[in-house]
Amino acid sequence: MFSFFRRDRDPSPDIISHEDLAQLCKDGACVIIDVREPAEFANGRVPGARNMPLSQFNPETLPRDQDVILICQAGGRSARALAACKSAGLTQVRHYKPGTGGWIAKGGQVER
Numbered sequence: 001m002f003s004f005f006r007r008d009r010d011p012s013p014d015i016i017s018h019e020d021l022a023q024l025c026k027d028g029a030c031v032i033i034d035v036r037e038p039a040e041f042a043n044g045r046v047p048g049a050r051n052m053p054l055s056q057f058n059p060e061t062l063p064r065d066q067d068v069i070l071i072c073q074a075g076g077r078s079a080r081a082l083a084a085c086k087s088a089g090l091t092q093v094r095h096y097k098p099g100t101g102g103w104i105a106k107g108g109q110v111e112r
Contacts (some may be wrong), residue, residue: 003106
């Protein structure tokens, strides 16, 4: 999984670039988990994202047969969720460090 990602875009293999996330969204090739609270999620999200608030986050409920991208507003909560995933032994999980704010700033569309 995550075989096409270019590691030269970011030094951390746990972080996905904007370009790679945009391509995955276009292809429908991953599961996007938004770890913001429901009210934040309702105000706008990356298309196709599912809500799993950090306050209730359980890495054991994530799909193991698909690539998973974690996102929040600015990267802090998704980084914490990623750490929980790593502790649970999940390897097919990355996070989008700029968050939905960064997604929007780079021209990414949101759905409500």
